[in-house]
Amino acid sequence: MRRGTNLPAVGEFNQAVILDRVRRSRDGLSRVELAELTGLSAQTVTNVSRRLIETGLVREAGKRINGPGKPRTILQLEPESRYAIGVHLDPAVITYVVLDLEGTVVAQSRARTPSAARPPRLVESMAQAISSLIAASGVRTEQILGLGIAAPGPIDDALGVVVDPPLLEGWHRVPLRDSLLEALGLPVLLEKDVTAAVAAELWMHDEAGSDDVGFFYYGTGVGFGIAVDHAPVRGSSGNAGDAGHIIVSDEGEVCRCGQRGCLGDLTLPRTVVQDAIARGVIAEPPRALTLPVIDELFGKVTAAAAAGEPEAVALIDELCRRFARGIVTIVNLLDLQRVVFGGPFWDRLAGVALERVARHVADSSALIRLAPISITSSAVGADVAAIGAACLVLDNTFSPRPSTLLIGR
Numbered sequence: 001m002r003r004g005t006n007l008p009a010v011g012e013f014n015q016a017v018i019l020d021r022v023r024r025s026r027d028g029l030s031r032v033e034l035a036e037l038t039g040l041s042a043q044t045v046t047n048v049s050r051r052l053i054e055t056g057l058v059r060e061a062g063k064r065i066n067g068p069g070k071p072r073t074i075l076q077l078e079p080e081s082r083y084a085i086g087v088h089l090d091p092a093v094i095t096y097v098v099l100d101l102e103g104t105v106v107a108q109s110r111a112r113t114p115s116a117a118r119p120p121r122l123v124e125s126m127a128q129a130i131s132s133l134i135a136a137s138g139v140r141t142e143q144i145l146g147l148g149i150a151a152p153g154p155i156d157d158a159l160g161v162v163v164d165p166p167l168l169e170g171w172h173r174v175p176l177r178d179s180l181l182e183a184l185g186l187p188v189l190l191e192k193d194v195t196a197a198v199a200a201e202l203w204m205h206d207e208a209g210s211d212d213v214g215f216f217y218y219g220t221g222v223g224f225g226i227a228v229d230h231a232p233v234r235g236s237s238g239n240a241g242d243a244g245h246i247i248v249s250d251e252g253e254v255c256r257c258g259q260r261g262c263l264g265d266l267t268l269p270r271t272v273v274q275d276a277i278a279r280g281v282i283a284e285p286p287r288a289l290t291l292p293v294i295d296e297l298f299g300k301v302t303a304a305a306a307a308g309e310p311e312a313v314a315l316i317d318e319l320c321r322r323f324a325r326g327i328v329t330i331v332n333l334l335d336l337q338r339v340v341f342g343g344p345f346w347d348r349l350a351g352v353a354l355e356r357v358a359r360h361v362a363d364s365s366a367l368i369r370l371a372p373i374s375i376t377s378s379a380v381g382a383d384v385a386a387i388g389a390a391c392l393v394l395d396n397t398f399s400p401r402p403s404t405l406l407i408g409r
């Protein structure tokens with residue numbers, strides 16, 4: 001069932017179709033090419049193009065000679081005509097980005113998430129940080145299409161509420177979407193962080209043959225975003241992609257679900273650090289495993305593995321087996337072509353883990369898919385969820401496909 005969106009629509013369906021084509025073309029397109037590509041009549045293309053030029057979304061960028069006949073005027077996207085804001089709320093760090101229409105980051109900022117900050121105070125500081133970033137970027141408010149927030153699940157997407165995020169102390173049913181809407185007066189969209197991450201990957205890497213993609217988000221918590229047929233899968237309530245309780249080992253502590261060996265628990269950076277302490281990879285155990293301490297020690301473990309220390313290498317190899325078991329189950333279920341790893345903790349792990357994960361996946365006797373599975377690191381970088389949240393705003397404004405996003409207003 002299609003549901004409404006209240007983001008400021010740039011135009012009706014034909015306009016979205018044409019704009020999407022122009023956006024995806026590297027060198028711009030002529031009106032004749034647009035008519036051929038979209039199946040719209042020459043008159044419709046001319047009318048819509050005029051509106052797009054009038055609203056500043058598209059510009060005429062010279063003429064191209066294409067065989068006999070008149071040179072054709074080329075239409076290109078005007079990237080600096082509109083912008084989207086993206087925010088990623090992570091238990092350790094909050095990331096803010098401003099994206100132009102091409103998806104280029106034009107401004108960004110980060111702040112450590114205050115521990116034990118009461119939600120109203122934290123929301124207030126988020127609103128201030130967003131206002132400051134907009135001011136610093138020089139973007140005018142009327143150029144901003146909206147604000148996308150990527151938050152840890154579960155979310156209540158009908159109400160725009162962050163329900164019970166693990167690791168965010170004191171957060172229970174926080175109406176983040178409406179609070180920021182009220183504070184900033186911008187349309188706001190709330191999405192689960194892994195869905196935002198996979199959206200960024202689709203937006204930035206629009207390559208053929210990778211329409212069915214999984215995104216293994218490796219942050220303070222871990223999660224799995226899914227795209228099928230080049231569209232992020234949100235599920236019926238916006239909470240698709242929880243792979244946390246896939247069993248990947250007969251070891252480990254008992255999970256809160258009552259089982260032992262769950263993917264979500266056993267691959268967390270915290271668990272990696274705890275294992276490293278137990279194996280003596282980290283010589284001096286810390287007094288408390290706070291988020292900053294985990295961050296620091298995680299770097300030591302990956303550095304030790306990169307230096308070839310046997311215990312550290314063995315630990316990383318076991319971690320990669322766990323990743324691989326989870327991935328094989330998900331790939332089997334959805335017949336994915338590509339799995340992308342990313343998130344704030346992934347960069348340090350990639351050098352010692354990426355090839356190992358790919359090897360364990362390829363060697364798995366449980367793997368059904370015959371064609372090779374591409375396993376790569378995200379090229380979007382550590383800010384992928386914030387960028388993805390902004391991409392969802394752009395996508396929701398421009399994409400011609402029926403949107404299922406529910407957006408506050």
Ligand SMILES: [Zn+2]
Pocket residue numbers: 244245255256257258259262
């Ligand atoms: Zn579990």
